[in-house]
Amino acid sequence: xxxxxxxxxxxxxxxxxxxxxxxxxxxxxxxxxxxxxxxxxxxxxxxxxxxxxxxxxxxxxxxxxxxxxxxxxxxxxxxxxxxxxxxxxxxxxxxxxxxxxxxxxxxxxxxxxxxxxxxxxxxxxxxxxxxxxxxxxxxxxxxxxxxxxxxxxxxxxxxxxxxxxxxxxxxxxxxxxxxxxxxxxxxxxxxxxxxxxxxxxxxxxxxxxxxxxxxxxxxxxxxxxxxxxxxxxxxxxxxxxxxxxxxxxxxxxxxxxxxxxxxxxxxxxxxxxxxxxxxxxxxxxxxxxxxxxxxxxxxxxxxxxxxxxxxxxxxxxxxxxxxxxxxxxxxxxxxxxxxxxxxxxxxxxxxxxxxxxxxxxxxxxxxxxxxxxxxxxxxxxxxxxxxxxxxxxxxxxxxxxxxxxxxxxxxxxxxxxxxxxxxxxxxxxxxxxxxxxxxxxxxxxxxxxxxxxxxxxxxxx
Numbered sequence: 001x002x003x004x005x006x007x008x009x010x011x012x013x014x015x016x017x018x019x020x021x022x023x024x025x026x027x028x029x030x031x032x033x034x035x036x037x038x039x040x041x042x043x044x045x046x047x048x049x050x051x052x053x054x055x056x057x058x059x060x061x062x063x064x065x066x067x068x069x070x071x072x073x074x075x076x077x078x079x080x081x082x083x084x085x086x087x088x089x090x091x092x093x094x095x096x097x098x099x100x101x102x103x104x105x106x107x108x109x110x111x112x113x114x115x116x117x118x119x120x121x122x123x124x125x126x127x128x129x130x131x132x133x134x135x136x137x138x139x140x141x142x143x144x145x146x147x148x149x150x151x152x153x154x155x156x157x158x159x160x161x162x163x164x165x166x167x168x169x170x171x172x173x174x175x176x177x178x179x180x181x182x183x184x185x186x187x188x189x190x191x192x193x194x195x196x197x198x199x200x201x202x203x204x205x206x207x208x209x210x211x212x213x214x215x216x217x218x219x220x221x222x223x224x225x226x227x228x229x230x231x232x233x234x235x236x237x238x239x240x241x242x243x244x245x246x247x248x249x250x251x252x253x254x255x256x257x258x259x260x261x262x263x264x265x266x267x268x269x270x271x272x273x274x275x276x277x278x279x280x281x282x283x284x285x286x287x288x289x290x291x292x293x294x295x296x297x298x299x300x301x302x303x304x305x306x307x308x309x310x311x312x313x314x315x316x317x318x319x320x321x322x323x324x325x326x327x328x329x330x331x332x333x334x335x336x337x338x339x340x341x342x343x344x345x346x347x348x349x350x351x352x353x354x355x356x357x358x359x360x361x362x363x364x365x366x367x368x369x370x371x372x373x374x375x376x377x378x379x380x381x382x383x384x385x386x387x388x389x390x391x392x393x394x395x396x397x398x399x400x401x402x403x404x405x406x407x408x409x410x411x412x413x414x415x416x417x418x419x420x421x422x423x424x425x426x427x428x429x430x431x432x433x434x435x436x437x438x439x440x441x442x443x444x445x446x447x448x449x450x451x452x453x454x455x456x457x458x459x460x461x
Contacts, residue, residue, distance in 0.1 A: 012160045019158055020150035029102075030109040037064070048230035053101050068099030070223045073298035080214035083294045090301045108233075166413035167420045169428065171330050175461035178325075181334075182277055183456055185284025185304035191255035194310060194321070194458060195275070199442070202269040202320045206310075210279040210293040218300060259322040259440050266392035267444045270317020276454070277308040307425075309336070309456035318389065318444045323460050326441045331432040333445065334457035336425065337403075338377035381450035386418070388431050389444030402429075432460075 005016060005024045013024040031054065035046055038056045040063065052067035071093075074086040125133055136142075152174050156162055161173035180194050190196065195203055226232045282290035282304045290304045312319055323331060384399045397418055404417025411420045420428045431443055441460075447453060 008160075015154070015158050016151070016160060019154050020147050022147050022151075025113075027106065027109045027113060030105045034105075048226055049101070049104060051101075053105070065095070068097070068101070069093045070100060071301075072221070072223055073300050075219050075221060075300065077214070077219045082299060083213070084297050087298045090298050090303075163413075167411065167415070167422065167428075168430065168433075169332075169420065171328070171433075171461065172332075172459075175328050175330060177459045177461050179457060179459045181457040182275075182308040182310065184278065184282035184290065184306045184308060185288065187283055188252060188255055189281065189283055191252060191257065194455065196255070196257050197259070197321050197323060197458070199265060199269070199320055199322050201265060205269065205271045205273070206275050209275070209277040212280045212289060212292040213294040213296075213299065214292070216287075216289040218302075221300060257322075257324060259324045265320065266442045267318040267320060267389050267394075267446075269320055270312075270446065272313065272316035273319055274311040275308075276311060278304075278306045282306065307336075307456065309454040311339070311452060311454050312445075312447060313452040314447045314450050316447065318446045319455070320389075321443045321458060323441045323443050323458070326432075326438050326460050328461045329432055329434040329437040330461045331430075331441070331443060332457075332459040333429045333431050333455060334459070335419075335427055335429060336454040336456065337419065337427055337451065339452045339454055340377060378451055383449040384451055385448040386429075387444075387446040387448065389442075389446075390432055390437065391442055394444075 005013065005022050007026050008016065008024060010026075013026070016022040017024045034050050034054045035042070036054045036056050037043060037046065037052070038058050040059060043051050052064040055061050055064040069089065071090040073088065073090060074082060125131060151160075154160070159173065161170065164170050164172055180192055180197050182194050186192050195206060198206075225234075278291040279293035279296075280290040281288050284304050288302070288304055290302065291306070292299050310319065380399045380403060382399065384402070386397045386402045388395045388397070400417075402417065402419050404411065404415045404419075406412070406421065409421065411417055411422065418429055420430075422428060431445070432441070443458075445455070
């Protein structure tokens with residue numbers, strides 16, 4: 001927990017500090033003192049970290065653009081040879097992406113902000129008598145609680161979430177939410193996944209993510225380090241010894257999946273769902289080792305970012321979750337309704353789909369779930385149903401009740417449709433909004449008639 005809201009949109013940040021007393025901030029881009037390159041010869045006298053970042057009109061801009069990326073997909077190692085031909089460079093090197101130099105600069109701007117704050121607080125501490133700091137100077141409970149209460153009280157245009165009121169989702173900003181997801185990176189992947197709150201009878205029909213093709217660490221990649229003779233920040237910090245953090249933070253208690261099991265399942269578990277998730281440990285840390293299974297064509301990309309999820313179709317059956325410690329009877333599902341029909345075989349029963357998946361080299365849907373164009377998605381058929389089970393009580397929504405009418409691809413304000421499309425790839429379904437239903441809740445969802453969805457997040461309060 002850090003007592004500073006960082007890099008919020010300007011209008012939101014102003015209202016949060018004005019009406020809720022929040023401390024807000026935003027990093028600069030660090031470009032003010034980057035030297036401008038007027039001639040090619042200037043590059044030799046420019047520090048390596050600042051080269052190619054600011055080119056004048058007097059030289060070919062392509063000279064700078066050509067140095068935006070510096071990647072490779074594979075370096076030979078003695079214990080493994082890739083089964084898939086490796087690309088020459090990491091994909092996604094679009095002209096509108098900033099590249100590693102700007103990411104490096106932004107990282108240093110943020111780092112210096114934190115270092116300056118630490119320096120100021122240590123200086124203040126040093127000046128206190130006998131180094132005794134009063135409780136109010138460093139205990140944050142009252143500070144956080146005051147901000148929360150003021151944010152909850154914000155209304156109308158002043159509230160950062162006022163538009164959610166038009167969709168019946170204002171509780172998102174009023175209640176502390178818990179969540180599980182399959183998106184990555186995410187901390188503690190085993191404890192924070194959707195699978196972590198499935199009943200054992202449901203989980204047994206999901207294979208784990210793919211195995212990595214080889215074990216960490218990677219061999220030394222020169223492209224991740226400054227060239228000889230350049231300032232090397234990591235070497236300065238380590239000073240000859242590998243840097244190891246002195247704090248071993250542990251937030252496992254935030255992912256309490258304890259659930260008091262019922263005597264029987266509220267619905268029969270479906271067997272036709274498929275997991276889409278990259279291989280390895282994808283927690284976003286410096287020690288992550290993600291997306292390195294044998295079919296990857298760029299094993300050194302180390303890409304943790306994945307919109308993973310559970311694919312489910314009209315033949316897949318019920319998908320059950322044991323949602324623990326619901327306090328306010330509020331549960332939301334984030335999903336994607338725009339996937340293609342071919343991703344699951346809708347001609348098969350859930351039992352047949354399960355065995356088909358098991359025989360498909362345990363691919364977990366990895367090969368069949370790709371980024372899709374929403375306009376090519378299978379349309380909703382007239383006999384479509386989306387069913388929600390709350391502790392065994394089933395609600396069945398037809399096509400109109402589920403999606404309603406869209407305006408330019410989005411759910412209009414005030415719509416009674418259960419599924420709300422709030423942004424390009426943000427679709428939310430309210431599964432439960434009943435303050436009388438609390439404690440451990442077993443939730444089931446099922447598609448009937450047609451369509452394939454991908455489920456990515458479950459939120460509750």
